[in-house]
């Protein structure tokens with residue numbers, strides 16, 4: 413890989429000169445049209461190459477006709493993933509697949525894998541790939557996920573998990589990363605409670621249960637103590653850059669195959685979007701959102717990105733790529 417990078421001049425790889433993308437393709441990447449950054453970005457894009465090569469255009473068109481949305485969401489413990497997943501699945505009808513929930517179900521089943529998984533979860537460590545990867549792959553392969561699209565929560569947490577899933581042919585359209593300061597996260601985790609009857613999540617201080625009856629039956633996740641939350645946070649911080657760098661690997665691989673690759677990034681207040689594209693992977697967009705904002709504000713950012721993406725996928729081939 414390193415040899416590959418060195419052998420190609422980065423500016424040539426990332427920004428081959430002077431071919432403008434179509435207006436439709438340009439606008440499809442604008443998530444916040446009124447900001448200075450977006451204008452800057454528009455200029456960057458308009459100096460960039462045609463976003464897709466003719467050969468790749470055919471591949472995208474095919475994918476758009478047949479494939480529903482495929483989203484990955486990542487964030488530290490209590491960063492608001494659960495809340496955002498609920499809002500996303502409610503609006504977009506995606507199948508929510510949480511690696512943590514799959515593992516907890518495995519523990520509840522009493523299986524050997526569940527027993528082993530719990531040992532790692534109690535230490536706030538990643539459960540080994542040989543348990544997690546097939547579990548997630550099997551769930552993604554089920555008919556509902558294939559038909560309705562999926563929202564994969566808490567996976568991948570390492571580049572090896574990302575690579576494994578890619579090997580099975582699962583690539584996301586969008587990668588969402590929720591970022592929240594650590595002190596807030598710990599407070600959120602320690603006060604978090606679950607109502608086992610309704611599945612609703614409460615916080616003892618910020619969203620307390622409505623009645624005494626509910627309060628009496630609330631449970632706490634075994635790994636939601638301060639000590640374990642700190643360990644999970646440490647693991648998350650160690651792994652997140654690894655996962656994000658997985659997209660760099662993809663871009664590097666593109667030059668291995670002598671394909672076009674395309675990459676730019678920009679920031680709009682709390683939202684950062686990176687777009688990388690190559691012939692092998694289609695378009696992957698990473699949005700980093702500061703989860704300290706209200707859940708409505710965070711969702712508004714995600715919603716904008718998803719609507720744009722969906723529109724792009726559903727566009728007639730002629731309007732998207734002409």
Ligand SMILES: Nc1ncnc2c1ncn2[C@@H]1O[C@H](COP(=O)(O)OP(=O)(O)O)[C@@H](O)[C@H]1O
Pocket residue numbers: 487488489490511512513515532533534536537538539540544565566567568569573635644
């Ligand atoms: N993709 C994964 N790979 C390995 N272990 C995982 C994965 N997802 C979840 N786990 C394990 O399950 C635990 C709980 O995960 P989750 O329910 O997503 O909560 P959190 O994100 O708050 O840690 C993690 O601390 C980890 O031990």
